[in-house]
Amino acid sequence: MRVVASYNVKGGVGKTSAAVNLAYLAARDGRRTLLWDLDPQGAATYLFRVRPRVKGGSGKLVAGSRAIAAGLKGTDFDGLDLLPADFTYRNMDIDLSHEKKSTRVLRRLLDGVADEFDLVFLDTPPSLSLVSENVLHAADVVLVPIIPTVLAVRTYDQLVDFVDSFDGRRPRVHGFFSMVDRRKTLHREIIGTLPADRPDVSATGIPALSAVEQMAVHRAPLPTFAPHSPATRAYEQLWRELVPLL
């Protein structure tokens, strides 16, 4: 079982869209896939039409008194299960802090479903917190959506430095461009130069198209209702890039 986290400290940069679409594409490819919506706002959960609730909430889940498997919901798509968000996830930091080796709890919990899934996607809340640290320790690959701006690139560098400071196992950090507007010179310049300097940043850019926003209207992954959209093709390209990193 490999774990991929869709993570960025900032909100509204395309983390959920990436997690939902890539998880769908992984399942479509025949991989037994789980998407864990860790964001108490529950956007991914909403997109899959699942009610955001985990019996016992964050507290029981983190304490291990309620197994992950008991909270799983089948999505409308073969091979793709969801662990929905729960509003109590807003307290997950506190729950995690009560546990031994508090930065490794999520990885430990995921081991309980290791036989059931080939791939787990973590859709994470935008924060720098104990939850984020758990996510980074649980992940084999951290996918980071980067809006092509100078400040976003700087934030990405900070994340890479932070992961480099880990003792022992470190996830592979892989950036990709998100909400790309090719009409903007800065976007074109950054996309044109950064991947050449940084092998850990993909040249693939997810365009800022309304089709992506339509996911919330259709409440479904993008490839299911807009299979020929350039955004779908970009996510498919990103999935192809991700496979060798797993």
Place this chain on the structure above:
Amino acid sequence: MGTYELTFDGSTTLLAALQPLAGAYALSVGPRRTATIAYLDTADRRLRKRGLTLSYERSAGTGALVLVDADGARTVTPLRQAPTLPALVDALPAGQVRDLVADAMWIRAVAPVARSKRSSRQVAVLNADQKTVVRLEWVESSAVEPVQAPMPPRVEIRPLRGYDRDGDAASRLLLSANGAGGFRPAESTAYDDLLRLAPAAAARPSLEPGMPADLAVATALLGFLDDLEANVEGTIDDVDTEFLHDLRVAVRRTRSLVKLAGDVLPARLVARCGPGFKWLGDLTTPTRDLDVYQLEMPKLSASLAAGDPADLRPFAAFLHQQRTFEWRKLVRGLKTQRFATLCASWRSGLAAIGGAGRTVDELAVERVGQTFKRVLRKARAITPDSPSEDVHALRKRGKELRYALEVFGPLRGADATKEVIKDLKLVQDTLGEFQDGEVQAAALRDFAGRMPNPPAVTLLAMGELAAGFAAQQRKARAELTDRLAAYLGGRTQARIKALLS
């Protein structure tokens, strides 16, 4: 997560049949899909005995191997092209399904045992959020093999993970609204129903206490003949090596029983057919010996310490070539008039036996007792220095005793017979190790002499194997007398005595 299967007794459209769900759920009906399904199993139904249902499902040019285990869990391996059947496990397309059936299939091939045509529609059952909570599959099918026949529609109810309550509710709604002339729980699988359509095989007559001895012996021999004939086609088609093995076992059992109790049969029948079974046994031996070598090749390769497994490749190729040659000779033999006449003549002769004279009970006590005494006498004469021929002779007598017990033992008590056979099997294993060690080492020398231009490394590796066989025989020889004493000792003798009293 519970999956339910219901059958539908009425005749109406899908939507009308599912109407009871409409009050609680919305339904989204998918397109009609047609498929042909071939259910696969080995000749001795090894998969079915383990609760596994393997099928090859094909629709619109694509196909998949589908495995349903005893708990109803379904595993699918999509295929790029149709498998060639019958197929040994290595010839099945690679994937999860192959991995899961490998152990159960063992060295046997799977082939279609039943076929059906299926037309199905998937129905998504949606809750108030328009989320699929249950998947229904409405299946209309008709049997193609073993006979052509329509089959009642079925509905499979598969709740999505985390939505078991909706699965229960959907099942309840369908069952309660259509109690009569509608849905009812399926009591068997579609595969079971297909197999039930096969014409029932005539029950084989069994040996009963008090039967006339000649009729009992003829009945047992007719059973062996059925087994023999049932394996001819698989041997000729070379489906898997077990067909020939089972054919040989039937021949050996026949010859042993004729030797043990053939005197109760008409002498002319025995004189006419007896030599034919010796011919048949000899005809099958070379191919079977080579089969055993080929089956053991992976183990033999792995046993090499000095040589490399790759060194044995030319030897393996030689064995393969020899086996093909001998198998062709065997097939020619099985297609001769001589073989057909032997089977027909033996069958008609045995079937004509009317039943007269003493009972099988008396015969059983006498012949099993005599055979056991012979085995004991030979076993007691064995020492660690005994010539190989004496050990081989004991093994043959041991096999005869085993066959005698298999035929006559159940008349005296099935459980007691099983215990004696178990002890005897352990003796036979030891004798087998001894004999195999010698025979295999001798065969290796013979092969080495007949291989055209074998590479030096191959001969060296074969030499290492021969040394291994010699060591095996030495070890078996050292253990022989102790094992014979242990398994043919007081306990076994008491069991046999109790069986015959």
